[in-house]
Amino acid sequence: MKRIRLHFQVRKAFQGSSRGFTLIEVVVAIALLGGIALTLVSALSTVSLALITTDKLTTAESLIRSQLEFVKNQSYDDINNPPQYTTLPEIPNGYAIVITAERLDPNDDGTGNDDGIQKITITVKYNNEEVITVEDYKRQPVT
Numbered sequence: 001m002k003r004i005r006l007h008f009q010v011r012k013a014f015q016g017s018s019r020g021f022t023l024i025e026v027v028v029a030i031a032l033l034g035g036i037a038l039t040l041v042s043a044l045s046t047v048s049l050a051l052i053t054t055d056k057l058t059t060a061e062s063l064i065r066s067q068l069e070f071v072k073n074q075s076y077d078d079i080n081n082p083p084q085y086t087t088l089p090e091i092p093n094g095y096a097i098v099i100t101a102e103r104l105d106p107n108d109d110g111t112g113n114d115d116g117i118q119k120i121t122i123t124v125k126y127n128n129e130e131v132i133t134v135e136d137y138k139r140q141p142v143t
Helices: 008-014 023-073
Strands: 095-104 117-126 129-139
Touching: 023 095, 023 117, 023 129
Parallel strands: none
Antiparallel strands: 095 117, 117 129
């Protein structure tokens, strides 16, 4: 079997006669690793906050769409002034829905006749902070 001869510097390192790292080299290496770790933690924190905000907006948008369809499927409210519509029966914890309806009567002749168009404003709040507001219109079905 052939014996492999190691290079002089490699042999010196294995024999224990190498000088090793200086204290300054170790401190610089630790500082570099600490800076990289701090940057990574900061980036993960920012991404986490962005995901939470996106999740909140996505949930609010879904609630707005569902509530708008729910209001449009309710019977037209031509008695109450202003009209009253109910909210969705099941809303996730922390969320609240506020619905306002306003009669639009371009031909108001003073008789209080309803022309059959209402502006519906739906606001979704999360922990009493407004997340999103949408306005749409509801028309009285023609009979």
